[in-house]
Amino acid sequence: MPAPAQRRIIFQHIDEPGYTNDIGCYVRNGGYEVLKKAVGRKPEELIDEVKKSGLRGRGGAGFPCGVKWGLVDRKSGKPIYLIVNADESEPGTFKDRYIMHQDPHQLIEGTMISCFANNVKQAYIYIRGEMPHGARILEKAIAEARAANFVGPNILGTGYSCEIFVHRGAGAYICGEETGLIESLEGKRANPRIKPPYFPAVLGLYQCPTIVNNVETLCHVKYIAEHGGEAYSKIGTPGNTGTRIFCVSGHVQRPGYYEFPAGTITMGQLLNEVCGGPLPGRTFKAVIPGGSSAKILRFGERFKGKRKVGAEMLDYDWGVEDVPMDFDSLGMIGTMGGSGGVIVMDDTVNMVEALANINAFYSHESCGQCTPCREGSLWMKKISSRMVHGLARPEDAALLKSVADQIPGRTICAFGEACSWPTQSFIAKFGDEFKQYSETKKTAKPEGAHELV
């Protein structure tokens, strides 16, 4: 079956010739019309539209946005804050970068609609420190929007006021975790908070109710406010509504970003047709479907089970190529859609070396407050790195697995899971490669193989 056509609703203007990131261009393309209409509606109506839309958060967890908004404590009498999570850091993910650099007003309009819907008077955009241009572009865009009365006091004469400030991170991955982000925004180390009691919707920034939404999610909110929740829910598939942006990197002919109605494209269509297949003379070996913490898939493995289609339960029997790229299908086969970062590895890659690369990342980024994660991520890095650079033993696979198995569920935040899933899944899927690595090391590397650690 041929791949469906791209449907760009969020990336509509990305890479469009002549499209610039200033407010003039945005307004010429119909910008801020949705905000103008939204501020004339009841905030509850806008929240209902988002609930009806079925929108799921695009930062990684896929949590329903309407539910998140529904959990906000609106009776506390405290101010409600909204934080835009622009700390795009999950390896393999590079979508928010293009929204912020090329179409920042789309984000600001979505943010203002969300703020109005939730009676937020102060929003912060937490952008990662490594995007200094992005921060400047957003600051300029906010200033333009303020001058046009879309941001700031008495927006469009409605009496509603809301301010946005840009806040730069400083290179710590854990700031993408929403409670770590909040700690960071409060001027501290980004050690995530324990839940309960610190659910951001109740006790977030400055112990006030707080909404943390990803950049792309807020752009979807703008689309939902424009077209209605019901129309949005018809894009994609039930439970996986709207479009998804896939960021494909690694060993394919055409890496890049591609936006499709959710659940309508399979992994095989995405990699073989849209991305042009493997590099010349190579074959696909493995793929990580949703950012580097998602569990790896091995080409050649099969997934069988039953799934719900409409009211019926149907059998499925999929190879990696057959899996629809939506949250639920990827969840069913034991991995996740996550942030949409698809990392592809071909037959030149040795899995011990690829895992050693990933483990180095997670051990560098563990915040260090929970012992299992701090020590476990470090030991997984040390063991896998020793296998590559020093002595590799057949029993290392079991040792790595035993360390990984002792982390998840024993930490304050989901980083514990994120850092152990790569090791667990690499060893489950490529265990032989780990056991044989001491022999493999003695032979020449395949042509075109790169050093990974």
Place this chain on the structure above:
Amino acid sequence: MNLKPETLSKIDEVITHYPTKRSAMLPLLHLIQEDIGYLPEDTSEWIAAKLDLQPINVLEVITFYPMFRQKPIGRRHVKVCRTLSCALLGGYKTCAAFEKEFHTHLGEVSPDGEVTVDFVECLASCGTAPVVMIDDELHEKVDVAKAKQLSDQIRAEAKQR
């Protein structure tokens, strides 16, 4: 601390963005680092006084975030992405090329004082791997040949100074 007047006015402005002063911690550290090039020893005391905190509250933040540095670096900062997508397309070779071009090792200032090369984690531009940031500029698809070309450019710009 000897900060430029425009840095001081930016510091006073940014503190007003937050209901509590402590939130201005990262912005202040960025502003001081951009002004001086690194965070000198008295940074913690200075910011603590400014934000009504204890110096340890500042120092623990400086040591947590990888972008903050307590020692000077070269005039230009070359940051090569080390993470998986870049490594799969030769990021390690790119990094070695920069080290060789400037006769330096990771994290050190090159002998001519011009460059510090660092290996950093994911820069969120995996589709154009390998990527490198030189100061604030992102460079995409930097293979060994492009690394040499960028190094030549850095040396040419140094000569004009």
